[in-house]
Amino acid sequence: MNKNSIIIIGGGIAGLATGIYGQMNGYKTTIFEMHTLPGGLCTSWKRKGYTMDGCIHWLVGSNPESGSHIMWEELGALKDVEIVNHEAFVTVENTDGRVFHMNTDIDRLEKHMLELAPVDAAVIRDFCGTIRKLGSLDMPMDEPRGLGGKIKGAFAMLPMAGVFLKYGKMNAKQFAARFKDPFLNKVWNSMFDMPDFPMMGLLYTLGWQNKKDAGYPIGGSLPFSQSIEKRYTELGGEIHYNAKVERILVEDNHAVGIRLTDGREFRAGRVISAADGFATINYMLGGRYRDPELEEYYRKSEIFEPLVMVSLGVKRDMADQPQTMVRMLDKPITIAGKEREYIQVKHYGYDPTLAPEGKTVVMAMFDTKYDYWKKLAEDPERYDAEKKQAALTVISAIDKYLPGFEKDVEVVDVATPLTTERYTGNWQGSFEGWRLTTQNMSKSFTGGLAHTLPGLRNFYMVGQWVEPGGGLPTAGISGRNMIKRLCKEDGKDFATIRN
Numbered sequence: 001m002n003k004n005s006i007i008i009i010g011g012g013i014a015g016l017a018t019g020i021y022g023q024m025n026g027y028k029t030t031i032f033e034m035h036t037l038p039g040g041l042c043t044s045w046k047r048k049g050y051t052m053d054g055c056i057h058w059l060v061g062s063n064p065e066s067g068s069h070i071m072w073e074e075l076g077a078l079k080d081v082e083i084v085n086h087e088a089f090v091t092v093e094n095t096d097g098r099v100f101h102m103n104t105d106i107d108r109l110e111k112h113m114l115e116l117a118p119v120d121a122a123v124i125r126d127f128c129g130t131i132r133k134l135g136s137l138d139m140p141m142d143e144p145r146g147l148g149g150k151i152k153g154a155f156a157m158l159p160m161a162g163v164f165l166k167y168g169k170m171n172a173k174q175f176a177a178r179f180k181d182p183f184l185n186k187v188w189n190s191m192f193d194m195p196d197f198p199m200m201g202l203l204y205t206l207g208w209q210n211k212k213d214a215g216y217p218i219g220g221s222l223p224f225s226q227s228i229e230k231r232y233t234e235l236g237g238e239i240h241y242n243a244k245v246e247r248i249l250v251e252d253n254h255a256v257g258i259r260l261t262d263g264r265e266f267r268a269g270r271v272i273s274a275a276d277g278f279a280t281i282n283y284m285l286g287g288r289y290r291d292p293e294l295e296e297y298y299r300k301s302e303i304f305e306p307l308v309m310v311s312l313g314v315k316r317d318m319a320d321q322p323q324t325m326v327r328m329l330d331k332p333i334t335i336a337g338k339e340r341e342y343i344q345v346k347h348y349g350y351d352p353t354l355a356p357e358g359k360t361v362v363m364a365m366f367d368t369k370y371d372y373w374k375k376l377a378e379d380p381e382r383y384d385a386e387k388k389q390a391a392l393t394v395i396s397a398i399d400k401y402l403p404g405f406e407k408d409v410e411v412v413d414v415a416t417p418l419t420t421e422r423y424t425g426n427w428q429g430s431f432e433g434w435r436l437t438t439q440n441m442s443k444s445f446t447g448g449l450a451h452t453l454p455g456l457r458n459f460y461m462v463g464q465w466v467e468p469g470g471g472l473p474t475a476g477i478s479g480r481n482m483i484k485r486l487c488k489e490d491g492k493d494f495a496t497i498r499n
């Protein structure tokens, strides 16, 4: 079969990006997507006049001046789209009334923190100075594979050597412990409440926020995905929906095509899976080509815990409220069997396309366990009751600080890890694949996990299950780098076209 023809499994951002760069480079690509829509996790859904957004909080590369923006131009993602850059990443209110604004402008953040906690001046100055320094770096788009690439990458990083030495092995909890002020200590502890979340991840995020390169595109997640899909089809790409791949066809240890659940078979010279990694390896390939290193990774590594998302449509203007608010609670609440000492509430009042005039979409997200919901789902009544309970708990917690909120709620929507699994096939309902830790952070700088499986030819993997840390830019970069790699294998120059 002609190696120029490529089958791509999955029409999420990684699959669409692979298709777009494939089309730009003379490959004939066809995407098979099990859902009826493009975008995978990057999606939204309508409920009685409201649009519940399921993804983008911040998009790295949203600033047209930044290097990372180039990829979104190539993917046709942000053309004529208005970007909102928030003044504060998050606002935290303590039980004693103290308020912390995590201002995205680093000078304002430094001033604010110094006022709140002069006792921590040295930590604050060092922290903000580091963000300023890192903020000049774009998200790395090119995979520093091979000695040449690695040396080039190392040179680019040289001015940051001190930062990596100091913060490279530190996690967010260790950083929080540096604050003597109890409130700031608590704030930083709750901010990235994941074990071993790398400080570098936090510093980069704030650096990108500071240079207004991590904004929100008006319209939200589904229109963002649909623009990329449009770009793909305009470049001649073909996409089949309602097309769930059941098996990757292999002959003589070469991937030669796919079989869909409806029995139809399609053939191509190469197969790229941009779908869930676990299902690809264990179901679509029947576990025949397991890489021991990857297997160990699946056994030992932590995923981003799945989420239970409570989205509300409220007949209330929330413009006077911070866009993301964390409130420390006097009395913990229980959601999905876990006690929570704080609640994080986000509203989308800044995007008028998501709700009718004067009304707002409000959302609260909580980490949760896949098995908890899987077990509940054995009894549909209990499962539904738990969803209802989660929504009621959230509404009543918000009503305590926004009196009358409860009666303004018009629409309630609760998504669990099983919802994520059902619509996108992601393992354990994870929303971003492998959780970033101080241990695997270096992998995401050096091109992720292996993108092939041992003994299987003409087969490749892209997306959040081969790039620890996940995220939209990473998914796009993953597809871009894959086609670059195929161009190299085929002895041709990699080409891109901006939109």
Ligand SMILES: Cc1cc2nc3c(=O)[nH]c(=O)nc-3n(C[C@H](O)[C@H](O)[C@H](O)COP(=O)(O)OP(=O)(O)OC[C@H]3O[C@@H](n4cnc5c(N)ncnc54)[C@H](O)[C@@H]3O)c2cc1C
Pocket (backbone or CB within 6 Å): 009, 010, 011, 012, 013, 014, 015, 032, 033, 034, 035, 038, 039, 040, 041, 042, 054, 055, 056, 057, 058, 059, 060, 243, 244, 245, 246, 274, 275, 276, 279, 307, 423, 424, 425, 426, 431, 432, 433, 462, 463, 464, 465, 470, 471, 472, 473, 475
């Ligand atoms: C609540 C939430 C908030 C987020 N916030 C942000 C954010 O602010 N910024 C950011 O950068 N990222 C964010 N992310 C993460 C980001 O959405 C993901 O990391 C990224 O979209 C992953 O893209 P992907 O293409 O690798 O995977 P996916 O989106 O999972 O795409 C895989 C695709 O494959 C399809 N598929 C699976 N199995 C099959 C099969 N057998 N046959 C055919 N098709 C199949 C699926 O339907 C899906 O469309 C968020 C995610 C969530 C859920």
